[in-house]
Ligand code: ADP
């Protein structure tokens with residue numbers, strides 16, 4: 418159970434209000450997209466959910482649990498950043514396996530880990546890269562491996578911040594359907610940040626349009642879509 422409730426979230430940096438007053442309920446298993454221009458407060462919203470910033474006001478509940486009472490490390494959320502941090506001295510395969518060996522995910526058997534890695538590498542099209550080192554990958558391939566590192570972790574919530582930004586347009590479009598399918602298969606609640614309108618329409622069960630720290634519109638793709 419991972420229904421997520423954001424209530425009155427607010428975060429300021431000096432005189433800049435990054436997130437001004439966000440309240441929204443995200444359903445268990447929902448693929449929820451936050452769409453908005455650079456500087457709108459999307460990343461700060463994700464970081465607030467992950468506990469990576471101290472909010473000035475408001476609360477985050479996941480599965481009924483008040484996250485302000487849970488240390489970031491113990492929140493069962495997995496966050497992917499736009500940058501692709503990989504262990505340079507480990508192969509792709511080892512990079513993918515390492516998040517499954519530590520922390521709260523240690524309870525998974527090696528068979529379960531293998532199955533999940535298989536599922537994710539197939540979806541992301543990186544099976545043929547498993548024995549390579551990060552320096553032997555293109556930027557787009559690195560970004561897919563970094564996304565894979567997040568998705569192999571069985572988490573209550575995935576927080577994905579522009580995870581396809583370094584892929585070329587063709588691959589980015591191809592990955593949309595795959596990502597959506599992966600979300601449905603694992604039934605994990607996903608909050609996905611993008612500035613790409615088409616990507617938001619393709620992926621979201623619901624889309625929240627964010628501007629200047631506020632969610633100015635929330636709806637299904639049908640409700641958000643309009644003729645240019
Ligand atoms: P987005 O992800 O939509 O591009 P951000 O959440 O990164 O937006 O940023 C929202 C606003 O907060 C921007 O004006 C940004 O400059 C500011 N901001 C974000 N992080 C910091 C920080 N660590 N220090 C100061 N200002 C920040």
Ligand code: ADP
Pocket residue numbers: 502503504505515519
């Ligand atoms: P391990 O012993 O689990 O292989 P390390 O000792 O190499 O991990 O690193 C410890 C922690 O430092 C990791 O859990 C990770 O969060 C962080 N870290 C170190 N190097 C990297 C890297 N290149 N990319 C991402 N995270 C890293």
